[in-house]
Amino acid sequence: MADSFRIKPSSLTRLRRAAARGSFARSDIYAILDATPLCHVGHQVDDQSVVTPTCHWRVDDRVYWHGSRASRTMQQAVGRKVCLTVTHLDGLVLARSGFHHSANYRSVMVFGTPRAVADDDAKIAALEYFIEGLFPQRWRTLRAPSRKELNATTVLSLPIEEASAKVRNGPPVDLEADLELPIWAGVIPLHMQRGEVQACPHNQADLPVPEHVSSYRFAPPPQINVED
Amino acid sequence: MADSFRIKPSSLTRLRRAAARGSFARSDIYAILDATPLCHVGHQVDDQSVVTPTCHWRVDDRVYWHGSRASRTMQQAVGRKVCLTVTHLDGLVLARSGFHHSANYRSVMVFGTPRAVADDDAKIAALEYFIEGLFPQRWRTLRAPSRKELNATTVLSLPIEEASAKVRNGPPVDLEADLELPIWAGVIPLHMQRGEVQACPHNQADLPVPEHVSSYRFAPPPQINVED
Numbered sequence: 001m002a003d004s005f006r007i008k009p010s011s012l013t014r015l016r017r018a019a020a021r022g023s024f025a026r027s028d029i030y031a032i033l034d035a036t037p038l039c040h041v042g043h044q045v046d047d048q049s050v051v052t053p054t055c056h057w058r059v060d061d062r063v064y065w066h067g068s069r070a071s072r073t074m075q076q077a078v079g080r081k082v083c084l085t086v087t088h089l090d091g092l093v094l095a096r097s098g099f100h101h102s103a104n105y106r107s108v109m110v111f112g113t114p115r116a117v118a119d120d121d122a123k124i125a126a127l128e129y130f131i132e133g134l135f136p137q138r139w140r141t142l143r144a145p146s147r148k149e150l151n152a153t154t155v156l157s158l159p160i161e162e163a164s165a166k167v168r169n170g171p172p173v174d175l176e177a178d179l180e181l182p183i184w185a186g187v188i189p190l191h192m193q194r195g196e197v198q199a200c201p202h203n204q205a206d207l208p209v210p211e212h213v214s215s216y217r218f219a220p221p222p223q224i225n226v227e228d
Numbered sequence: 229m230a231d232s233f234r235i236k237p238s239s240l241t242r243l244r245r246a247a248a249r250g251s252f253a254r255s256d257i258y259a260i261l262d263a264t265p266l267c268h269v270g271h272q273v274d275d276q277s278v279v280t281p282t283c284h285w286r287v288d289d290r291v292y293w294h295g296s297r298a299s300r301t302m303q304q305a306v307g308r309k310v311c312l313t314v315t316h317l318d319g320l321v322l323a324r325s326g327f328h329h330s331a332n333y334r335s336v337m338v339f340g341t342p343r344a345v346a347d348d349d350a351k352i353a354a355l356e357y358f359i360e361g362l363f364p365q366r367w368r369t370l371r372a373p374s375r376k377e378l379n380a381t382t383v384l385s386l387p388i389e390e391a392s393a394k395v396r397n398g399p400p401v402d403l404e405a406d407l408e409l410p411i412w413a414g415v416i417p418l419h420m421q422r423g424e425v426q427a428c429p430h431n432q433a434d435l436p437v438p439e440h441v442s443s444y445r446f447a448p449p450p451q452i453n454v455e456d
Contacts, residue, residue: 042277195417
């Protein structure tokens with residue numbers, strides 16, 4: 001995707017400080033959203049913010065998440081302005097003064113008002129893309145969703161219209177005068193790592209580990225297309 | 229710390245669903261807060277939630293974070309009700325139906341109204357505990373904070389009074405009838421991992437990597453005590 005495909009900054013997303021760390025390129029925003037299923041969604045109840053961790057996925061220019069229809073959080077989010085934030089903590093930055101210590105990270109904030117995916121087919125399609133984005137070829141192997149399960153699930157969809165990315169990387173930035181000090185400075189990189197799979201004790205005997213499990217890496221899911 | 233040291237549930241923190249996954253034990257809440265520096269703080273501006281990633285640290289029964297005094301986000305958070313959420317994504321849970329796929333995680337939400345640490349000594353002490361919590365013995369090796377740096381830094385402090393933890397772990401929970409299906413189910417564990425240190429190119433020659441860097445693990449920092 002061309003970097004020229006950019007989102008227009010708004011009063012919410014325009015960076016006032018450290019603007020060099022910001023990006024409105026959809027390619028950057030999408031890459032950061034796609035590189036983890038974990039996001040934090042903030043919505044407000046009266047004068048109180050509530051920030052809930054959940055799993056998201058992206059289809060084209062929309063980001064989705066889902067939850068129980070009975071969930072207070074899901075019910076409260078519909079039709080309200082939310083902020084969906086995704087952050088990768090990429091490293092700890094050790095400088096020669098406390099002040100210049102920092103963190104390397106990639107983050108995206110998406111602002112907007114989510115709506116519930118109403119149509120059952122669209123809901124199933126969205127859920128399929130969620131599973132397929134994480135585990136290609138898995139959906140077709142699963143027991144299909146029941147009417148009861150579909151009814152119990154709310155899928156929310158948010159357009160990626162008002163959004164921005166913010167990134168810090170590289171070594172510490174110290175005061176020129178501090179570079180002479182005999183203090184070790186540098187970066188401890190951090191990344192998510194998968195462990196050994198833990199098969200369900202109820203698995204049938206001799207069931208092979210599927211390719212989508214053995215090859216799973218904590219990395220961007222494939223680009224996918226769907227209409228909602 | 230005794231598990232009997234518990235936080236009283238409130239209308240915000242009481243779990244309506246999946247209550248078995250919740251905990252109000254301070255030991256659980258503290259362990260989750262302490263196991264990563266990354267949190268997401270939600271505050272609101274008019275009718276819009278804003279969720280900002282930042283680094284936090286805990287001292288006794290308060291959680292702290294800091295930022296530039298010039299930061300809009302920091303200015304807006306003071307005196308407003310915020311929600312500070314910490315989440316560890318511990319695994320992806322693959323079930324025999326899409327519906328029962330899940331994630332293993334540990335999360336904490338802290339609600340309250342932060343205040344800025346006003347006193348300079350308390351501010352320095354708080355920042356020292358932040359650095360020391362991550363990198364024991366480092367603070368004394370650093371160039372001391374200047375008046376200008378202190379003035380440019382806002383440290384926020386939030387009491388851990390209205391808070392709760394939520395945890396999911398273990399294998400998938402499928403419908404009894406689905407256990408007969410020849411579908412591989414299980415968990416892909418995930419964890420944060422450190423990489424090889426990247427020394428700053430400006431480091432003086434032959435500067436050894438300090439113990440607090442070589443031994444750094446993505447794990448709970450030590451328990452520390454400070455008055456604020």
